[in-house]
Amino acid sequence: MPLPTPDAQGDQITHTTDTDQAETGHLLGAADIRRIADLAGIHPTKRLGQNFVIDPGTVRRIVRLAEVGANDPVLEVGPGLGSLTLGLLEAGNKVTAVEIDPALATRLPETIADFMPDAQDRLTVINRDALTLSADSQADLAAAGSLTLVANLPYNVATPIILTLLERFPNLNRFLVMVQKEVADRLVASPGSKVYGAPSLKLAWYGRAESAGRIGRNVFWPAPNVDSALVSFTRATAPSTSPEAVESQRKEVFALVDAAFGQRRKTLHAALKGLVPPEAFTEAGIDPTRRGETMRVEEFAALARACRETEE
Template identity: 70%
Template sequence: MVTDTAEQVAVPASGQPRETAHLLGAADIRRIAADAGISPTKKFGQNFVIDPGTVRRIVREAGVTADDHVMEVGPGLGSLTLAILETGATMTAVEIDPPLAERLPGTIAEFMPDASDRFTVVNRDALTVSPANLPDFNDDDSFTLVANLPYNVATPILLTLLERFDNLGSFLVMVQKEVADRLAAKPGSKIYGTPSVKLAWYGTAERVGTIGRNVFWPAPNVDSALVKFTRYTADDAQAPCNGPDAPDRELVFRLIDAAFGQRRKTLHAALKTIVSAEAFESAGIDPTRRGETLTIDEFAALAHAVAAHTTASADTADTADTSEADGEVAR
């Protein structure tokens, strides 16, 4: 039973073999929802998958095996949850809706009881989780996220988890098709923007499939797509976030936000309060370009130049202050 928003809930183990697992179809989903008095809500962006083939495809694209530790965000009634557990993986589901979090252990116990000891559900908003309040993954060198994310908060959830969990090594998520396109977009395209560049800070993303709206209940008004992401390793010298000279992430993201906040403006106009002419020159970036043409490496180079010139200016000011003070003493 879920008794507290931070409490983890495991279900008792039993003995059904994984090979005979029954994944949830449309009739199962509607029965479970009716029995629990649950209706999909727009507030939490809930659209439940009713097709076993789709959730198995997601897990297959994610490459989940019995050796993996998986986080799922927004498990809903358990369609994807069961498909993940079917592989033999251990997992923790993060569910914001208390009735759904309360119901989910019973669904696992009913349809895949042998997986009960590998499953935990936490009733919490994914935007609030951290290694401190969700310690399940603290001992893992790397873990993976597999989820059908609510359309309205997909990007914030992904960027928040990547920021807070250094060992989140990969993810495979189903999101609105337009969101998937933006997450995987490359510089120069019309849909390349803040999510594209910030995600590229951490690793590489690609679209790996499209999902029709008819596999959901209720059916959304848009199609969905799968995005696969792999994080840079700590020894990857090409990663903008690695190395002793790596710029501060917060400064890089501040530049990205400013550049795309005024998308039609040149970098000179959009970043005039942050980046000096000297910093543009030092980074080798033409200030008449627009933010949508810059790679993450170029934003990182610009941040590095800004930090260097800020430090140099501060040192110059300190030297001037010292010289004035010495002059006062001499007089």
């Protein structure tokens, strides 16, 4: 039985049978996951946010929604035991998998060798914290042309990982990630929403994020205590200014965003006191009695620009 197709409202994606497993190859089911974990002596930990996908149908749905072409470079963070990794390799992608857990990083190439040996040359495994990745340390990723992130992200650090990678890899143009539903709601929220905040604005600085569907708890082992959801993202067209100028502007905007939401219930005038002179509000055409949760990222950018111009 195939999965239902999620729509813009985020239909529930639930557990499916393994009947479509025979379509193109063998992906990992529940029995495979538990067997591999037992053989490797691996036990999922809450500390690292480890919940492994046990449903091939869900994996194939994620890969289809990611819309990555064959031989295109894909970055996967937190591959775990290899469920999504195998799905991406099955689709013909070149996968760089970043895994913080040494035991999982060591086991992953063995799993690919067992289940999809012809794809071994398209997999690179990096054993490190994704938050430490940079264009300098990972020159191959930085030079990969258009890079796509496809991942079941560790719930406890999903937002920092997304924002860090977007900052450090300008060629990271798209992503489709699975995160805790509450995190997904914040990432795609619009001004005025109860969950709209700093993560919403910071992601909007880089481009457009959209909900891509919900994921049921029963497709994971162990099953999490929260619902999950998919978020898709497309980076905005790069501005014509220099990368150094863009980075300077980003820092200015993010500083205002952090200050505005550090005191969420205060007006902009109160929350940004000492950062934004009164004349900058006038120059940017922004009412200082507004609150941060009503502001679009373009308005924060205009306010940052006005501050810079009043200082010159």
